[in-house]
Amino acid sequence: MKSIDLSTIVNIVELSSHSSGKADLTEEAGRNDRGASVVVNDLGGSRSGDGASSNVADQVVQEIRATGGKAVADYNSVTDGDKIIKTALDNFGRVDIVVNNAGILRDKSFARISDSDWNLVHDVHLKGAFKVTQAAWPHLRKQKYGRVVFTSSNSGLYGNFGQANYSAAKMGLVGLCNTLAIEGKSANINCNVIVPTAASRLTEDILPPDLFKELKPELIAPVVVWMCHEDCQENGAVVESAAGWASKYAIIRGQGSVFRKSISDSATPENVRDAWSKISDTQTNFERISSIEEATGSLFGAIESLKTGNDTSDSLTYEDSYEFTNKDCILYALGIGITVQNPTNLRYLYENHSDFTMFPTQAIIPGQISAMSSPLITSAIPGKSFELSQVLHGEQYLEIYEPLPTSGSLRNVCKIVDILDKGRNAVVVTGMETYGEDGKKLCYSEMSAFIVNGGGFGGKRSSSKIIESQDPPRRNADVIVETKTSQDQAALYRLSGDSNPLHIDPDFAAIGGFSRPILHGLCTLGVSVRCLLQRYANNKAELFKSVKARFAKPVYPGETLRVSMWREGTRIHFETSSVESNQKVISGAYIDLHKVEVGPSHGLSIMAVSAQKLKSDEVFNTMIDRLKAKPELVKKINGVFLYKISSGGKEVAKWTADLRKGKIYRGDPESGTKVDTTLNMAEDDLLDMATGKLSPQAAFMKGKLKIQGNIMLSQRLKDLIAAESKL
Numbered sequence: 200m201k202s203i204d205l206s207t208i209v210n211i212v213e214l215s216s217h218s219s220g221k222a223d224l225t226e227e228a229g230r231n232d233r234g235a236s237v238v239v240n241d242l243g244g245s246r247s248g249d250g251a252s253s254n255v256a257d258q259v260v261q262e263i264r265a266t267g268g269k270a271v272a273d274y275n276s277v278t279d280g281d282k283i284i285k286t287a288l289d290n291f292g293r294v295d296i297v298v299n300n301a302g303i304l305r306d307k308s309f310a311r312i313s314d315s316d317w318n319l320v321h322d323v324h325l326k327g328a329f330k331v332t333q334a335a336w337p338h339l340r341k342q343k344y345g346r347v348v349f350t351s352s353n354s355g356l357y358g359n360f361g362q363a364n365y366s367a368a369k370m371g372l373v374g375l376c377n378t379l380a381i382e383g384k385s386a387n388i389n390c391n392v393i394v395p396t397a398a399s400r401l402t403e404d405i406l407p408p409d410l411f412k413e414l415k416p417e418l419i420a421p422v423v424v425w426m427c428h429e430d431c432q433e434n435g436a437v438v439e440s441a442a443g444w445a446s447k448y449a450i451i452r453g454q455g456s457v458f459r460k461s462i463s464d465s466a467t468p469e470n471v472r473d474a475w476s477k478i479s480d481t482q483t484n485f486e487r488i489s490s491i492e493e494a495t496g497s498l499f500g501a502i503e504s505l506k507t508g509n510d511t512s513d514s515l516t517y518e519d520s521y522e523f524t525n526k527d528c529i530l531y532a533l534g535i536g537i538t539v540q541n542p543t544n545l546r547y548l549y550e551n552h553s554d555f556t557m558f559p560t561q562a563i564i565p566g567q568i569s570a571m572s573s574p575l576i577t578s579a580i581p582g583k584s585f586e587l588s589q590v591l592h593g594e595q596y597l598e599i600y601e602p603l604p605t606s607g608s609l610r611n612v613c614k615i616v617d618i619l620d621k622g623r624n625a626v627v628v629t630g631m632e633t634y635g636e637d638g639k640k641l642c643y644s645e646m647s648a649f650i651v652n653g654g655g656f657g658g659k660r661s662s663s664k665i666i667e668s669q670d671p672p673r674r675n676a677d678v679i680v681e682t683k684t685s686q687d688q689a690a691l692y693r694l695s696g697d698s699n700p701l702h703i704d705p706d707f708a709a710i711g712g713f714s715r716p717i718l719h720g721l722c723t724l725g726v727s728v729r730c731l732l733q734r735y736a737n738n739k740a741e742l743f744k745s746v747k748a749r750f751a752k753p754v755y756p757g758e759t760l761r762v763s764m765w766r767e768g769t770r771i772h773f774e775t776s777s778v779e780s781n782q783k784v785i786s787g788a789y790i791d792l793h794k795v796e797v798g799p800s801h802g803l804s805i806m807a808v809s810a811q812k813l814k815s816d817e818v819f820n821t822m823i824d825r826l827k828a829k830p831e832l833v834k835k836i837n838g839v840f841l842y843k844i845s846s847g848g849k850e851v852a853k854w855t856a857d858l859r860k861g862k863i864y865r866g867d868p869e870s871g872t873k874v875d876t877t878l879n880m881a882e883d884d885l886l887d888m889a890t891g892k893l894s895p896q897a898a899f900m901k902g903k904l905k906i907q908g909n910i911m912l913s914q915r916l917k918d919l920i921a922a923e924s925k926l
């Protein structure tokens with residue numbers, strides 16, 4: 200990572216009376232190699248806030264200047280925040296960062312705290328941070344940049360005997376920061392809290408000597424410097440740090456419990472007592488609440504359950520069963536375009552095949568049917584009812600835990616995960632657990648229904664509970680596969696259970712604003728996942744772990760889907776586009792595999808990718824480097840690459856490619872195998888192949904990869920190539 204340079208900023212650091220003579224925070228932030236210009240503010244009082252002296256601030260300023268840094272001292276009280284900011288403006292012309300670090304102690308047991316003990320501690324910690332930050336605020340807003348750090352304490356987060364005044368003030372800083380993080384966001388002002396445990400004059404007779412020695416402030420200063428840097432996008436975080444360790448805090452909320460029977464009932468203390476074990480349970484089920492909208496928004500589910508007369512949050516779940524046979528597995532496979540043309544597909548299409556298996560994405564269907572037949576989704580939005588024609592499938596997640604059966608009875612438990620208000624529209628997210636006949640949890644799926652015109656009910660806009668989609672890496676796709684859907688794709692797919700008329704009835708589709716019935720989102724997903732499994736999992740369902748996808752635009756049956764894939768370890772990111780509309784139809788998607796297994800066409804794929812930029816030597820060398828990353832498959836001999844193509848651990852062919860000449864030979868010159876076949880290709884076609892516009896298999900089929908001599912592919916390889924071209 201590049202170094203953290205604070206060169207363009209002015210840093211106001213209050214040392215406060217508790218700073219040690221060596222103010223490590225300032226030393227770090229103000230070091231010449233970090234570049235900040237620093238106002239070192241310290242009233243120079245004692246730990247309890249008595250007296251004043253310029254010594255401490257002056258000493259730190261000298262230390263900063265001695266290392267070539269810029270610093271000026273300021274001896275004002277933090278309650279005169281405008282004077283401190285004026286020092287920054289007078290000396291450096293601007294202010295970008297405020298580190299609120301001033302603090303004193305007046306430790307007493309609660310009964311003995313006097314008004315002045317309370318007021319003074321609050322003045323320095325809380326009012327001081329308010330005054331200094333408020334004085335800087337207009338400047339930060341005007342320049343649309345700022346970083347503010349507040350120093351809190353474990354005494355605030357957890358409480359500490361004898362520190363009621365200090366704990367209250369330190370927790371007050373967390374509240375102050377929470378709101379400033381919201382108010383400053385649009386002006387690019389990030390506000391965060393540091394919770395240090397450090398050796399200082401405040402703690403020297405409180406911490407055990409051995410621990411005191413280890414808790415050097417300079418091990419916390421880098422965390423503060425990072426939070427002050429323009430690259431740090433954290434906003435509203437509370438970060439604890441000590442001894443070179445740091446961690447972010449989160450406030451959690453339990454699932455809670457509704458404790459009255461219906462919306463018209465009053466609430467009694469007895470109701471609360473009876474529900475107390477659920478109300479106070481933060482262990483079995485909890486969530487992280489990150490905004491006030493999220494906190495109030497999730498109350499809608501509880502209010503709605505009261506309206507429908509249900510008395511506990513457990514009633515927000517819905518259970519039913521799903522019976523299915525081998526035939527349903529085969530029908531689903533046909534519905535997502537799995538074809539016998541690829542021999543390895545028989546495992547999904549023929550019930551007597553030794554590996555007869557359910558295609559993984561079919562596992563979504565039982566939960567989906569349960570959720571769609573329950574009142575969960577249609578009654579989810581408070582005060583709103585909506586039609587099926589308003590519902591679009593927005594996002595989908597699926598994770599498989601156990602091998603899936605090919606027939607039998609499955610039990611589904613569905614519940615609302617969250618409800619989002621997107622302004623005009625709404626998103627209702629449902630989570631479905633599916634259990635096998637032996638009671639084992641087979642899979643979890645999470646489905647977002649996008650309700651057109653369902654929003655505007657005053658709910659929250661985002662949620663931390665939803666499994667997020669992820670953008671692909673910023674590079675050209677590693678592999679691109681195209682596959683055409685049939686005009687009858689939706690008509691066939693709907694027989695697997697989603698009989699929404701949007702996919703078959705032109706009049707109904709017109710109500711939803713579509714020119715004709717659209718394809719099921721889950722069908723597009725199934726088609727994409729079969730291309731991914733084919734490419735990266737040798738078409739094996741058992742290697743599939745999970746998938747996440749967002750449906751970005753509708754697909755019409757008959758369109759050609761282009762699936763772009765990026766491999767990152769066992770995660771394959773993907774995006775699917777419609778070739779006809781040239782629009783992304785699935786975005787931010789990925790599958791996770793237990794293991795990647797690349798099929799026999801991989802040698803050809805590598806060739807395609809590596810031929811990407813043949814024009815210059817420099818790029819050619821880069822290409823060689825990329826090929827070197829696959830030593831098991833590729834060997835370079837005098838500028839010529841040797842590819843071994845294996846299937847099931849057995850070598851089935853050797854290819855030699857002279858990419859500069861755009862030629863590919865079959866055979867292995869090193870071992871003396873006769874090179875009896877030459878495959879010629881125009882450079883433009885080779886580049887098309889490299890950029891994924893033309894698959895190697897399609898190049899074979901379309902005659903763009905011309906064969907001279909007698910090509911002797913094994914029958915097995917011929918079958919595999921033919922099958923892949925019909926993905």
Ligand SMILES: CCCCCCC[C@@H](O)CC(=O)SCCNC(=O)CCNC(=O)[C@H](O)C(C)(C)COP(=O)(O)OP(=O)(O)OC[C@H]1O[C@@H](n2cnc3c(N)ncnc32)[C@H](O)[C@@H]1OP(=O)(O)O
Pocket residue numbers: 567570571576590591592593594621624626629646647648649660661697699701717718719720721749750751752753754
């Ligand atoms: C349990 C069962 C429930 C599900 C039942 C499903 C039944 C099925 O039979 C139905 C189907 O299969 S329908 C077919 C598949 N789905 C589709 O074709 C929808 C394709 N997507 C779209 O057209 C647009 O993304 C569209 C129209 C969805 C949104 O486009 P825009 O209005 O342009 O959105 P935009 O302005 O970009 O963003 C507004 C806010 O919404 C969020 N968002 C966008 N697309 C989303 C999506 N697909 N899923 C979830 N959220 C989505 C945006 O992030 C944005 O929010 P914020 O402003 O907070 O970032």
